[in-house]
Amino acid sequence: QVQLQESGPGLVKPSQTLSLTCTVSGGSISSGDYYWSWIRQPPGKGLEWIGYIYYSGSTFYNPSLKSRVTISIDTAKIQFSLRLSSVTAADTAVYFCASSGSGLFDHWGQGTLVTVSS
Amino acid sequence: EIVLTQSPDFQSVTPKEKVTITCRASQSIGSSLHWYHQKPDQSPKLLIKFASQSISGVPSRFSGSGYGTDFTLTINSLEAEDAATYYCHQSSSLPQTFGQGTKVEIK
Numbered sequence: 633q634v635q636l637q638e639s640g641p642g643l644v645k646p647s648q649t650l651s652l653t654c655t656v657s658g659g660s661i662s663s664g665d666y667y668w669s670w671i672r673q674p675p676g677k678g679l680e681w682i683g684y685i686y687y688s689g690s691t692f693y694n695p696s697l698k699s700r701v702t703i704s705i706d707t708a709k710i711q712f713s714l715r716l717s718s719v720t721a722a723d724t725a726v727y728f729c730a731s732s733g734s735g736l737f738d739h740w741g742q743g744t745l746v747t748v749s750s
Numbered sequence: 751e752i753v754l755t756q757s758p759d760f761q762s763v764t765p766k767e768k769v770t771i772t773c774r775a776s777q778s779i780g781s782s783l784h785w786y787h788q789k790p791d792q793s794p795k796l797l798i799k800f801a802s803q804s805i806s807g808v809p810s811r812f813s814g815s816g817y818g819t820d821f822t823l824t825i826n827s828l829e830a831e832d833a834a835t836y837y838c839h840q841s842s843s844l845p846q847t848f849g850q851g852t853k854v855e856i857k
Contacts, residue, residue: 679794679837679848694845695751728793735841736784736800740793 634659634666636729636741643747644723650716650746654729655709662687662707667732670703670714672725673743680725684732685712719748752776754838756849764857769825771852773838778818782842785814785823787834788851794837798823830856 640652654668661668670682683693685703693701697716705712716723726743753776763769773783781801786794796805798814801821811826825832833856838849 678851679839681846681848683845692844696845730793732841734799735782735846736796737786737794737839738796740795743793 634731634739636731636739638727638729638741638744640744640746642745643749644719645750646720646748647718650714650719650723650727650748652714652727652729652744652746653711654713654741655711656731657710659731661705661710661712664688665733668703668705668712669730669732669737671728671730671737672723673728674722674725682714682716682727721748724748751845752779752840752843752847754840754847754849756836756838756852758852759850760853760855762855762857763828765830766827769828769832769854771823771836771838771854773816773821773823773849775819775821775840779840779842781817782840783814783816783821784839784841785812786837786839787832788837789834797836825854828854828856832856 635657637655644650667684669684685691685705700717702715724747726745728743729741730737731739755774783801785798788794797812802814813824815822835851835853
């Protein structure tokens with residue numbers, strides 16, 4: 633059973649870069665069975681898919697965020713990471729990491745709240 | 751980008767009642783439509799995959815149907831523990847998108 637756990641700062645200043653890491657356990661991040669995604673949810677609002685990375689390093693980002701997003705993977709550390717640059721208050725959200733096999737999100741982290749504020 | 755529109759946005763239901771939530775896609779997505787529910791302060795949980803396929807461990811009162819642009823999630827005989835927000839999600843084309851959510855409240 634794949635388990636995911638997000639980690640990173642809960643507070644980021646405007647214009648700075650948000651950085652989060654997702655640690656994977658119970659499954660191989662480099663097996664090729666899954667794509668590894670980041671999804672966010674502003675307080676009281678719906679879900680927005682940010683992008684994914686495959687074990688090979690190939691990525692796809694949501695065009696709405698593409699200019700500011702970088703997702704990377706470290707198979708040795710069994711982690712994948714999110715960097716979102718030039719953040720504003722609109723980037724305040726709970727950030728989830730998730731695995732997707734066959735397109736659907738079958739395993740999710742518990743989520744971590746990131747607040748953008750000075 | 752494929753837009754998913756759910757209806758209703760909110761539903762207040764008594765226990766044992768039947769609940770129907772619809773999800774309409776802005777273009778055909780075949781059967782690449784999945785349903786989740788999310789309880790407060792929890793991550794979403796997969797309920798139905800590929801429009802109508804059941805998920806191991808999910809109660810049989812949850813079922814899905816549809817193809818193309820119109821999809822339905824049905825909860826037969828609602829239980830108190832089903833109070834949650836329900837989301838549809840399409841994986842047919844990138845970027846993947848979610849519906850806006852349907853909040854189900856127990857009367």
